[in-house]
Amino acid sequence: xPRFLFGxxxxxxxxxxxxxxxxxxxxxxxxQIFTSSPRQWAAKPLTDDAIALWKAKAxxxxxxxxxxxxxxxxxxxxxxxxxxxxxxxxxxxxxxxGEALGLDYLVSHPGAHVGSxxxxxxAQIAASLDEVHQATAGFKIKVALETTAAKGTxxxxxxxxxxxxxSHVAAPERxxxxxxxxxxxxxxxxLVGDPTGVWDNFAATVGFERxxxxxxxxxxxxxxxxxxxxxxxxxxxxxxxxxxxxxxxPRLPENxxxxxxxxxxxxxGHRENIAKLRQLLS
Ligand SMILES: [Zn+2]
Ligand SMILES: [Zn+2]
Numbered sequence: 001x002p003r004f005l006f007g008x009x010x011x012x013x014x015x016x017x018x019x020x021x022x023x024x025x026x027x028x029x030x031x032q033i034f035t036s037s038p039r040q041w042a043a044k045p046l047t048d049d050a051i052a053l054w055k056a057k058a059x060x061x062x063x064x065x066x067x068x069x070x071x072x073x074x075x076x077x078x079x080x081x082x083x084x085x086x087x088x089x090x091x092x093x094x095x096x097x098g099e100a101l102g103l104d105y106l107v108s109h110p111g112a113h114v115g116s117x118x119x120x121x122x123a124q125i126a127a128s129l130d131e132v133h134q135a136t137a138g139f140k141i142k143v144a145l146e147t148t149a150a151k152g153t154x155x156x157x158x159x160x161x162x163x164x165x166x167s168h169v170a171a172p173e174r175x176x177x178x179x180x181x182x183x184x185x186x187x188x189x190x191l192v193g194d195p196t197g198v199w200d201n202f203a204a205t206v207g208f209e210r211x212x213x214x215x216x217x218x219x220x221x222x223x224x225x226x227x228x229x230x231x232x233x234x235x236x237x238x239x240x241x242x243x244x245x246x247x248x249x250p251r252l253p254e255n256x257x258x259x260x261x262x263x264x265x266x267x268x269g270h271r272e273n274i275a276k277l278r279q280l281l282s
Contacts, residue, residue, distance in 0.1 A: 002252040005029035006278055008270035009069065009261045016050060016101070017057040024061040026271040030257040032067040032107065035097040041073055041086060043093050046100055054101050065104035065257055067144070067213065070094045076128035077111025077121040077155055084128065087111075091132055098141040105144040105213060107178045110156040110165065121155050126168030133171045144178040144213050149186035149228035157187040157226075159205035166210075177206050180215035180261075181246065182231075185238060188224040192242040199249045213257045216243065216277055232262050233276045244280045 007030035010019040016033060023031035036043030058066065074091050078084045091108070098106050111128075113121025129143070145165065150157025166172040179202070185191055189198045202208070218236030220229035234240040247258075258281075260273040 001248055003254050004256055004258045004281060006274050007031045007257060007259050008274060009259060017053045020057045020061050020063060023063050028063060030065050031063055032069055032259045035068050038071045041090060046097055051100050067105045067107060068098050068103050070106055070108045075111045076125045077113050079116040088128055088131055092135050095136045095139060095141055099139045103141050105142050107144045107146050109148055110145050112153045113155060114153050122161060122164050126165055129169050133174055142174055142176050144176045146178040147180050147184050149183040149226055151226050151228055159202055162206045176212040177210040178213035178215060181238060182217035182219040183228060185219045185223055186225050186227055190223055191246045192238055195246040199251060208251055208253055211253060215261055216258045217261050230262055232268055233273045240280055247281055
C-alpha cells in the first residue's frame with residue numbers, strides 16, 4: 001500500500017492562515033485553499049501582515065505540501081481575446097500570491113475550448129501557460145493541471161489531453177498533474193470496475209511521475225455522467241471498496257497528497273472524510 005499525505009480543502013474566512021488552523025485541527029498532513037474568491041475576477045492583493053501570519057502558522061503546524069486551487073472563472077483555453085487576457089492576468093495573480101505564501105502547487109482546470117475545438121483549445125492553453133511561465137520566471141510554485149469531468153467543452157476529461165498539452169509547453173518541468181477521482185469517473189474512466197486498467201491507461205498517457213495530487217471525492221452521479229457532483233467518501237457511486245481498490249495500486253508514488261473536496265454537512269465534514277480514507281487505505 002502506498003503511503004499518502006491526507007488533507008482537505010479548508011476554509012479561509014477571516015484570513016488565509018485560518019485554512020492552516022482548520023487543517024491542523026482536523027488532522028491534515030496537507031491542505032488546499034483558495035487565495036481569493038473563486039467566483040470573482042477581482043482578487044484582493046495579499047498584505048505583508050497576511051503573508052507573515054500565514055508563514056508563521058505554516059511553520060508552526062508543519063503542514064505540507066501547501067496547495068491552492070485557482071478561480072473557477074479562469075479559462076486559459078478561451079478563443080475570446082478579452083476572456084483570455086483576463087484569465088491570464090488572474091492566473092498570474094494566483095501564482096504570485098501562491099509564491100508569496102510559499103505554496104508548492106496551484107491546481108488548475110486546464111480550460112474549455114467553447115467551440116474552437118479540442119486541438120485549438122489545447123494549443124491555446126499551451127500558449128497561455130508559456131506566457132504565464134515567462135511572467136513568473138524563477139517561481140518555485142508549480143501548476144498542477146487537474147483532470148476534469150468532461151462537462152461541455154471542458155478539456156482535461158481524457159488523459160490524452162495531458163501529454164498533448166505537455167508536449168506543446170516550453171517548460172513542461174513546471175507542470176504536474178492532479179487526478180480527481182469524481183471527475184475521471186464522471187468522465188467515463190471506470191475506476192470501480194477496472195481500477196488497474198484505468199491506471200494502465202494513466203501510466204501510458206500522463207505517467208505516474210507527473211502525479212503529485214489526488215482529489216479524493218466520491219461521485220454522486222457516477223460513471224460517464226459528466227456531472228461533477230462530489231459526495232462523501234463511501235456514500236457515492238465509487239463507494240468504500242472502489243476507493244480502497246483504486247488507491248491501492250502499487251505503482252502510485254509515495255507521499256501523494258490526497259485532498260478531499262467533499263461536502264460539509266451538519267453531521268459530516270472533512271474530518272470524517274479524511275478519517276474514512278485513512279481507514280480504507282491503512
Ligand atoms: Zn478537484
Ligand atoms: Zn469537481
